[in-house]
Amino acid sequence: MFHFTPLLGAQSDSSACQSLLELDNGIKILVDVGWDETFDVGMLTELERYTPSIDLILLTHPTLSHMGAYAHACKHIPNFSSIPVYSTFPVSNLGRLLLQDLYLSTPIASTHLLETSSASIKAEDFSAPPAGSSGELLEGALKLPPTSAEIDSYCTRIITLKYSQPTPLHSAAARVSGKLGSITITAYSAGHTLGGTIWKIQQAQESIVYAVDWNHSRENCLRAAAFLSGGGVPVETLGRPTALVCSSKNSEVTNIAGGRKKRDEMLLTAIRKTALERGGTVLIPTDSVGRVLELVYLLEHAWRKDPVLSSRAKGKGIGLYLAGRRVKRLGQVVGSMLEWMDEGVVREFEAIAGGEKRGNRGGNNDDKNGKDGNKAGPFDFTHLNLISTQGHLSRVLNDGSERGRVIIASDSSLGWGFSKEVLIKLASDEKNLVVLTERADGKVGWAGDLWDEWKEGAGYGGEEKKPVAGQEILMNGKKAHVDIPHRVVLEGEELDSYTRHMAAQAALTSQHASLVSSSGLPNAAEADDDDASSSSDDDSDSERQGKALTTANSKKISAATVMLGGANPAGYAGGKVEIGVNILLRGNNVYDYDVRGAKGRNRMFPFVMRRRRVDEYGEVVRAEEYMRAEEKAEEDAIDEVDAKEERVMGKKRKWDEEQKAGTAARRLSRGAADAGKKRKMGKFKKGTAGGGDDDGYEPDDGEPEEDEPEEDDGEDEEALLTMPSKVTFSTVEVEMRVRVSFIDFSGLHDSRSLRMLLPLIKPRKLILIGGREVETKSLGNDCRHLLSGRGIAGRGDSTTGTDVYMPSIGIKVNASVDTNAWTVKLSENLVRGLKWQNVRGLGVVHVVGHLMRAEDSKAGSTDAEERGMKKLKTEASPDAEGEKKAQNLVLDVLPPVLAAATRSVAQPIHVGDIRLADLRRVLLDDGLTAEFRGEGTLLIDGVVAVRKGGVGNVIIEDGGGGMLRRGKGKGSFVDVRRRVYDGLAVVAGG
Template identity: 45%
Template structure:
């Protein structure tokens, strides 16, 4: 069974991506926790309903549209942080810096509390009644903690994930990550569970870029066959957003050179961690090679984002995830630089940085801008410059501040690298408005030629840009009271959940081991768990903060502990934790030498007093108590000084480090210190937009032609299209139906592939088309089975006779142990019991009797089961003393006489020498014998 539900990003203009994959046995997988520039908690309302039944979470890209809501969910949604999360190392590293930049730059990212300070109103649809009081935003330490809990995975390595303690067991589920391109560490997920083979591929790019390698659809470098693991899946989830033309680098540089020749400046809004690496690397190479170009020589390049140093530091440690050309280029530069240093030791002071060995992503021409003061000095400076700034939507980050300055000069150019769309005109982002102006071209177009001779277009604007600027201010007394009421309610919910589930969480492993018998009935249990958080939230009595009013149904078997004078609970027909007494043995934990030693029990008196003083200082910041603003301000300034001094010591190789470690320290954003409660007020601003607009598709996504060529090669049985507008999705769906409807080579009938284009909230049943039944094997038949091991599987062939066997129901077993006493006039109840006591028919497979075995003998040809890799065959032949080398594409030559080829269908072809040629050691026979040894011969018996 495989059911797909798109929680966000299906037939929608929003780029936020959230999907639920539900597999057989109640296994639920959440893929991506994306957000858009609105940061609306209503986009997470449906996700919150599934949290208590999630098995694990997968993250595909380190962008806001794929993991923007991850920290918010961990902090504000109960049980979310208890769900295991899997991602690649670059996604973890850049995702952390992206969210730290987000929460330090965008006040609205903290989201708002409900207007009535009640959890029931969190999904209110009326914007006029929503509050502008901010929640408590995740701090830098909390974001680090959330991302440190993610399990890192490598490409092409199968992994058996662990499920959450409240999920059903994952029996035989295998998870494999493949390179998706688009971003560093971007992932195509392959999920194998039973007969389901699911490939989840959104936002991928097949072509190689400057830094990022292409998607791993094909085998090897330059291969023409789709990788066997990704070929013919039962379901393929793909996005319908496509990229643009290939000559994007030339187009981007053409716009930059055109603007710099006029003496203007260029602004390029982009994301803060993922795609900004590609742009910064390209500009560094162009400025390094264009030393003779006067326009480039007189212009400066800046990378403006609050996480710039952290992004480059992570990039230096993740070279193995990049394109191979990057590694070779850095190795060559290091050798050349070391040679230069040895031959010019005496003139080292004169050469300066030219003789200093470069580290990976240590830019000489791209200057780093991490502080607001530094950005203001860059904008006030004279001369042409190119600024690559976060964020893509120009709603937060340094792109908004730079836009206000760049937009006033008609010689400047704003280059949009991706299309940003919003759900409604009311919530339209600044970049979306600029993109609409660029598409409409109402004020004319300026046509110019690039160095390669291609024609580039720059759009004249001359309009008034109206936008809202969010500012964080302190709360008044009434708003502070409402904020405290909401925080107390949230704390009450968390405490009640901890009380009811704390023992199961402490002994999760024991609970999972004892719950195997009820795993087959997981669907009924899932419905009970799914509404747990909502039931607790809805049952709160807000007038009494010390008690939680829960119904008997919500308490379940815990009523024996939570209610007085209750000594009985009916566990019949109950499943899961309601089937046993709510008692968990508290195991005494210790090391191999005995109990753990607690250092706090052996403190000296002065040390204990110092510790108590620190606790008292922390308690002063408890909600509702006053704090000394001067002390908090001093601590925050010292913390920011320390943070800004660390990147400067990293050796960025630019002239910005001296400016960033000066005394102009500012306390902005979430920072590392907890902020006081606040709210957001919006101020409408208007600027006369005179700069030109240009669009260059630098999103790094697959184009429509490549997608139409690749889908028939993948040949999925089910194709699910998400991640695009309604028009894009339906257009691509019609094209894919025509592509997958062609006749398959060697098949008698046309392909039965199905194409789905769900909307947000639609559940698609994309299960594999098989007819499967559950039968019971008799002990006599099991004793005769002869198992064969092939890799990690065991295979057996069975011949038997099928018969029906009646089994008593549970009601019959209970009725046999005791008599039911019915009162007079209860004939209706008696009739219902008689109806429910009917026998259940279960199919049973038994061995064929010896008397009928001769007449029923089935004559079948034996078949070979398994998959032989040519690399394994080469290793086996070399271990046996034979020579084995690869010649050509997919051909293994053994002893220079025997050729072994593997066709696309998986068939092995062995070609030997002519019959009249004598072969030493009979290589042909030995090769076939090694091939048969790696397979299982299955015959009827």
């Protein structure tokens, strides 16, 4: 059984993608947790409804469309974070940076407080403001978003897989009771992004291939999709699936910029024309961690090869910048993922590593590999300057330099990242250029408006429907009104109202949990108790302590509300308001709590016993607990001196030590006023790793001084995420005179590749999602003709025809394989007579029996057997009730009359396969001579030949003399045959 339901991304203008797969045993698999740039929480309603029944989550790409709502769901949807998640290593780590960049960049992603609801509480419970509060005070209030530390914890839970590694899910999680053991998942390369995945899901007869947003061609640093082998032949493991889920994006695009090399040259030409000739700035909006790697790799290597672009002497050359909240982490992380990239990148890295080794052996090699940058690795940024804070970006945009610049900024929608702020600054100057890297048909926002203007001005969508990529159009100077969101911390009455609302919301959650428990149904608190009993994590109990809420009487709730209302805003750093028995720990001067009517853990004092960590060597010893006082003092001193320590992903900094180190550094440096004056005067400083020429100086283009605390801005923004806040908007009027161009760097399949590959894959069922309505219907109509079974491209191949489905959002499709399968039990009499044989660790047995109903089998009479034989055809018929009746079928021993007839016609069956190399090794160990002669022929003692005629088909021939030595020991025909049979299972009826 296979049912498919698109939750998001089917015949829709939105790029968000979420799909639900339902298999046998009630297994539900969620593929992708996507969102779009609107951050509409209403899009997640269906996801919230299905969460309690989801058993597994698979992630395909580290983009907003495929992973944008993952942190929100883990934070705000109950029990979502307990579902096992699988992805590749790059998707997990790059997705972590994407989500951190998202919540640091815009407050809109936090979602409004009064718009969201949980799966256990009705929306109307929160539509009206709670008692004692004002709806006006809560207008614009935001839910506490996931912090960077929480996002780290969510992404650390993701189980990472390698490509082409089949993974049976024997016991992925205790909550599914091992029912995932019937499923095997395998990840294959999808192209498009680093670590992008095509998922193959195997269960019994169902073979499902989920391929959304893939790219069939290689790129500068990314692999191609795994559908085709190196010789252009379809890969067998992905061919002929029972169901193929494929995206229909770009199904009307017939030509993408003429290939990769032409596309790259088109971009470099536009950069030279704008930045060198006109002295303008080129803005390239793209996503945070996905397609940005292709652009970064291309431009970094172009700057290394072309001295005109990279020269910085006397204001020449072009400045190259990458702007994003997590770009510094991106540079560190990508260096550890080279094995996931294209073979060309791997060879480049190996050549550099080999050159360094030879240089070390041969002496000083600086003249050859030193200053020209040849020593730099594929993703060592020697010319690319990283911008990670708002202040740094402002300095770059307002430096007053006439030097041309290229700024790669997040995000591609121009809605929430640094790209929006850069465009506001550049829009009024016609010498600047905005290069759109993705199509934005039907999208709202600034990117959609620019795309529509470019299409109209460039003649896109004519009779031939071919994009005129690379053509620049000049905006006509019309006014654009842009809304800029701001996060404001709640104070005074707004904070009090926020506190009361959160307390009332927690009380309603507790009340609902109590009603569920009183009705006898399992609730979240009981599930958490079960998980905690089997968990060995030290922090698991303390985390679940706040999840189990209880219902107290109205007086106790009112008292808790008052006490929480006067709490410090810093107490909201955890993202929850604690009610219930935990008030004994969190509340001030609270020494009693009414537990009458409470259940489970809420009846007990909230004390958590810390478990001792034990490994294979015994109890884990923490060395820091046994340090002497003088040793701790020495370490503290070292940490204060080493204030410039390199920051590693996932490593937490100590605020006190960072503050002391920053103070000491500022005292030793020059005065801030003098440094500011020099920056304004355009003084020159020494060249850094970001690039430079032989003159040893370069113009100050806005980069922070070494003694400048660049991260202070980012730390302030991170601190705002932990406090109750609201969003306000300011409107900016922008005069649009900038030039706009489009060069396709989306890295997606086009119409030609879809119509060429789909007939080669030959799926039995084809489900089209991930595109707009017109794209989906156009591709679906063509596929019905291409896959109709009439033959493929004159090859003479024929298929049985393929069913094509084009579901809308929320519409369930039954795409089960066209076979009938039932579960049949073996009777005790039949099991006693089975003779098992082992073949490569598997048990094999030949069964000949009589299929009958369970009640007839229990009767054990001949009449019952005869009735069962007469009704066998009826019981096994695939009617509406056939499946239900077949659940009671039993396979029993044959009646004596039928057993004799069956035994006379039964033929021996050989099960398994044998490798000639293994057979040769066994014969050599026995002292025989065994040599390969010709192709696939093994000659033993010069007289007996063994050949393979196919899988499981072994041919043994006597070349003369082997039969004469029958029974005379080794080397005889019979002995060789026995050795062959030892590697197979010989089963026979009777």
